[in-house]
Amino acid sequence: MKKLFSLALLWGISCYTISAQELYMPRNIKAAYQKGTRSITGQPGPNYWQNHGQYNMDIKVDAETKIVSGQEEILYSNNSTDTLNVLAIRFVNNLHKPTSPRSGAVSEDFLSSGLNITSFVVDGETYKVDSKSWGTVGNVKLKKPLNPKSKITVKIQWDYPLSKESGREGQIDPNSFFVAYSYPRISVYDDYNGWDRIPHTDRAEFYNDFNDYIFSVKAPKNYVVYATGDFLNPDEVLQPEIAARLKKSYDTDEVVHIATAEELKDGKVTAQKDWNTWKFKADHITDVTFALSNHYVWDGGSVIVDTKTGRRASAQAAYNPTTGKDFINSVKYNINALSWFSNNWPGIPYPYLKTIAFQGFADMEFPMMVNDSNFGDPVFAQLVQDHEVAHTYFPFYMGINETRYAYMDEGWATTFEYLIGIAEHGKQAADDFYKKFRVNNYINDKSAEEDQPVISMSDQVSGAGYGNNSYGKASLSYLALKDMLGDVLFKKALHHYMNTWNGKHPIPWDYFNSMNAGAGQNLNWFFQNWFFTNNYLDLAIGKVAAAKGKSLVTVKNVGGFAIPFDVVVIYADGKKETLHQTPAVWKVNQKEAVINIPSAKKITSVTLDNGIYVDATPKDNVYVVK
Secondary structure, three states: OOOHHHHHHHHHHHHHHHHHHHOOOOOHHHHHHOOOOOOOOOEOOOOOOOOOOEEEEEEEEEEOOOEEEEEEEEEEEOOOOOOOOEEEEEEEEHHOOOOOOOOOOHHHHHOOOOOOEEEEEEEEEEEEEOHHHHOEEEEEEEOOOOOOOOEEEEEEEEEOOOOOOOOOOEEEEOOOEEEEOOEEEEOOEOOOOEEEOOOOOOOOOOOOEEEEEEEEEEEEEEEEHHHHHHHEOHHHEOHHHHHHHHHHOOOOOEEEEEHHHHHHHHHHOOOOOOOOEOOOOOOOOEEOOEEEEOOEEEEEEEEEEOOOOOOEEEEEEOOOOOHHHHHHHHHHHHHHHHHHHOOOOOOOOOOOEEEEEOOOOEEEOOOOEEOOOEEEEEEEEHHHHHHEEEEHHHHHHHHOOOOOHHHHHHHHHHHHHHHHHHHHHHHHHHHHHHHHHHHHHHHHHOOOOOOOOOOHHHHHHOOOHHHHHHHHHHHHHHHHHHHHHOOOHHHHHHHHHHEEEEEEEEOOHHHHHHHHHOOOOOEEEEEEEEOOOOEOOOEEEEEEEEOOOOEEEEEEEEEEOOOOOOEEEEEEOOOEEEEEEOHHHHHOOOOOEEEOOOOOEEEEEEEEEEOOOOOHHHHHEEEOOO
């Protein structure tokens, strides 16, 4: 029996090997598979590696000057087989420099002088580094090469100004700051592209190594610091009553008002020192971030995210009580989202110890934190928060290269946003929102940029083409695959992919191969259809013909995407029948499908209902029998 199983497994893998060759691969991706760092079976290859940093950072925020300064020590491990002669140093906030390339126009308040490095030391040797000429990525030539499987220690002292106009980070108001991407980091060196030197232009997002962090934030008296990671010293920086409430919130489903506006105003929240140093720790994570304010109220609660172990995750919120009305229910939203994502889709326990919703402007995700706007619409506010928390899984749990492959994270967050929306507001409301915000603009615009293949590198598409590929079209593909496989098999395949690649750096071909392996079938025809073509959403009824004891409906796939749809039949007796078709109907012939209606009754009309797969020409989706 074991031998037969082994033979079957080998046969299955060989099938995947053959089928995977059907999908286009760029030359650098092919090389990674040939080197054995990636495997056609969907697993990391036998030679897979990724580099790693241990970051120890002390950061200070001056609330008067709006200057962030810090010193850091990085123990950097070169786990690759390559000798590194330079270090690529990434500092995202140099986006604010007037000379940095950006995807759009900005105001003067957005601009700043950027990063100022005052000291740069490698293995005890001082380097002369002039960061004034850097964009969002700078190069430091090493005096001694960093050999394979070896380490160096890099020490950096730096400062930079918070931009007055807040985007993903910056000044929210004169006394509230979201301090993200706040430290120079060693950029990713990977197995398929070497150093990641793609500039950040404020559109495509981020790509970071999984690192370990110990960091402190020095903040003025009465400023509360909210941050990624385990909060190590609440009893040192919080007054006893506030610390007690925080700890209570870790163990209750109820909303605890940790700090009120009056308490903040009266100096009853933080230790009454001129400066307090807040300490945090997070391991094997792609980034850390923090925010601080001297007047935001602080709420908290928690929820069991792993029913097997009883592990809880903290849900917190920090917001302006006069302008952040959406955030009054933010902890409840977070408790609901953490529980739902953990137990439904993706159905993997929330992997971190907390999440914090901070009132800002960006509607942007960070590990264990979100920076969200106040919309004045509680339903929309919940949906945005759900979307950003969903990003916990993609890109943070999975280590996605968002810069090149934004559809690998935004598409999934959009999918989970839709699925949790059904649970929260009903299918009709979720469908309507999804069509309005994710599909309608795309399908009603016939411009060429709307139909670029999803596999296109995200930093190489612009405008609506970027948004459609990253969000709507990618999400539609994931939902179509769910419809075709059914929930049980789809979840099995998705879990296989996520369990295989969490904490690593999957690329699209790893997704394709892992889903093939997890589903136990060759899905490459489907991936070819959705990711490598200029297809769009458009069905049409060709004809309706009566046959012996049945009718046959010819459906033409004008747009080409392998989408699910319903055939809605109205009979002469007034009765209606709905026949659901999964995307499997397009496997053999992606241009045309013949649908069997197993009834001899006379038909008066046939309508195709594409649901959220909004049809480009809905008029030809209706056939009236004359």
